[in-house]
Amino acid sequence: MDSLATADVCDSNAASVVNGDLRVLHSIFQAYGQKGSFSGPIVTLKVFEDNVLVRALLETKGDGRVLVVDGGGSRRCALLGGNLVQLALSNGWAGVVVNGCIRDVDEINGCAIGVRALGSNPLKSNKKGVGERNCPIYIAGHWIRDGEWLYADNDGIIVSKSELSL
Numbered sequence: 769m770d771s772l773a774t775a776d777v778c779d780s781n782a783a784s785v786v787n788g789d790l791r792v793l794h795s796i797f798q799a800y801g802q803k804g805s806f807s808g809p810i811v812t813l814k815v816f817e818d819n820v821l822v823r824a825l826l827e828t829k830g831d832g833r834v835l836v837v838d839g840g841g842s843r844r845c846a847l848l849g850g851n852l853v854q855l856a857l858s859n860g861w862a863g864v865v866v867n868g869c870i871r872d873v874d875e876i877n878g879c880a881i882g883v884r885a886l887g888s889n890p891l892k893s894n895k896k897g898v899g900e901r902n903c904p905i906y907i908a909g910h911w912i913r914d915g916e917w918l919y920a921d922n923d924g925i926i927v928s929k930s931e932l933s934l
């Protein structure tokens with residue numbers, strides 16, 4: 769499924785783009801990690817400048833899912849770093865998308881996983897454990913719900929109500 773091209777999906781599913789079953793996220797993300805394309809069922813998480821729940825989720829088995837973190841778009845600190853990405857990789861997460869910042873960019877770029885984020889910031893986040901998981905999140909111009917499917921490649925990111933086939 770990683771070979772599915774987002775441009776081809778958009779071309780062949782124009783009606784779904786119009787009715788919202790398929791959402792093309794606004795082009796606000798930078799690509800990190802060695803996997804230019806990744807896909808999987810979405811786990812949603814909403815936090816703000818606090819990554820305790822990001823770690824808690826990445827400590828669980830990913831089973832090929834994609835963690836999508838709404839960090840409120842904050843660029844004031846990092847919600848994900850090299851250690852958490854190593855954890856994601858070893859627990860079988862397909863990728864992590866962050867509406868916020870990451871750090872340890874060089875380390876993450878050496879990892880065989882896909883990461884998307886707004887940018888980087890060397891400052892760590894708060895560690896209070898505040899946030900909500902598996903809730904609807906609104907990022908990059910669209911609502912995203914837990915259990916929907918995400919497809920990312922070097923052209924962008926699309927979210928689908930259900931799994932797409934080639």
Ligand SMILES: O=C([O-])CC(=O)C(=O)O
Pocket residue numbers: 819846847848849850851852853871872892893
């Ligand atoms: O723990 C953090 O705040 C994030 C981090 O630096 C890492 O994952 O290596």
